[in-house]
Amino acid sequence: MARIDIKEGIKNNKIVVFVIPNKEYAARLEEIITALSKVYKSMCYVSLNKPYNVLINKLKKSKIDTEKFFFIDCITESVEGNAAKDHVFYVYSPRALTELSIMIKKVLDKAKIEITIFDSLSTLLIYEEIVNVIRFTQSLMTTLRTRGSGGIFTCLKEGISEDLIKDLNMFADKVITLD
Amino acid sequence: MAKKKIMIVDDEESLIELVKALLEGENYEVITAMDGEECLEKLKTEKPDLILLDMMMPGMSGREVCERVRADPKIKNLKIAFITVAKFSEVGKDVLKRMNVLDYITKPFDNKDLIRRVKKLVG
Numbered sequence: 001m002a003r004i005d006i007k008e009g010i011k012n013n014k015i016v017v018f019v020i021p022n023k024e025y026a027a028r029l030e031e032i033i034t035a036l037s038k039v040y041k042s043m044c045y046v047s048l049n050k051p052y053n054v055l056i057n058k059l060k061k062s063k064i065d066t067e068k069f070f071f072i073d074c075i076t077e078s079v080e081g082n083a084a085k086d087h088v089f090y091v092y093s094p095r096a097l098t099e100l101s102i103m104i105k106k107v108l109d110k111a112k113i114e115i116t117i118f119d120s121l122s123t124l125l126i127y128e129e130i131v132n133v134i135r136f137t138q139s140l141m142t143t144l145r146t147r148g149s150g151g152i153f154t155c156l157k158e159g160i161s162e163d164l165i166k167d168l169n170m171f172a173d174k175v176i177t178l179d
Numbered sequence: 180m181a182k183k184k185i186m187i188v189d190d191e192e193s194l195i196e197l198v199k200a201l202l203e204g205e206n207y208e209v210i211t212a213m214d215g216e217e218c219l220e221k222l223k224t225e226k227p228d229l230i231l232l233d234m235m236m237p238g239m240s241g242r243e244v245c246e247r248v249r250a251d252p253k254i255k256n257l258k259i260a261f262i263t264v265a266k267f268s269e270v271g272k273d274v275l276k277r278m279n280v281l282d283y284i285t286k287p288f289d290n291k292d293l294i295r296r297v298k299k300l301v302g
Contacts (some may be wrong), residue, residue, distance in 0.1 A: 135264070139264060
């Protein structure tokens, strides 16, 4: 069952940043996705660190209804080269922020997405300087807001600076640090 | 009467040039900085009537610069307005109020609107 802070965070806010301890990341992310799938009918999952094939199996194993999801996979194409499947879109690299922005907008508009999960800001920081991550994230938050869509952004607690959180806090409805 | 002085802080050179030209055309004196460090350095000797501060810059963000200005007794009362590409959340707007940020201007902005807002803040 999802923790109270996850449920409350999702229920009361449109754009949320979840700061998750490294060793709890997989478990908390599963809770977040489970909680979201009980509320929303159409979701977009942007993955910067798990290929679609791995992600879909994880979700199915957790008994999450994957039919509700559209996926944007930023990992697989750089390795294998894949054409889009019905509910899966590929961006060739987590570095390709312009292409990723365009793809997210395309999926939002095509599928009338109610909420987007962005997994994760910490992965993006591996590829991009902090100022570019903040710019991209703020721009994406604005895109989601103007389309009336929600957004869940995840990041690892360890290795994320307080200043980054403070800057994101200006544009998110809530930043929730999970323990 | 001395000209009112506006400081523009932005890492985009083209934006600085544009805003500088607009404001000088309205008889303001304009000083510029390309990042937070340069801004704070210049504030040791300059006392602008208004700082137009970009939210997102490499190194220190506009928020961080604003916090540092507000923490320095010599410059804490300087007028600040943010320039931003993104929409602030309600939490963000509360933070702006607490930091005594007087206005925020969203890019891309209308030139006449920018001038109108600057005039409203400094006369």
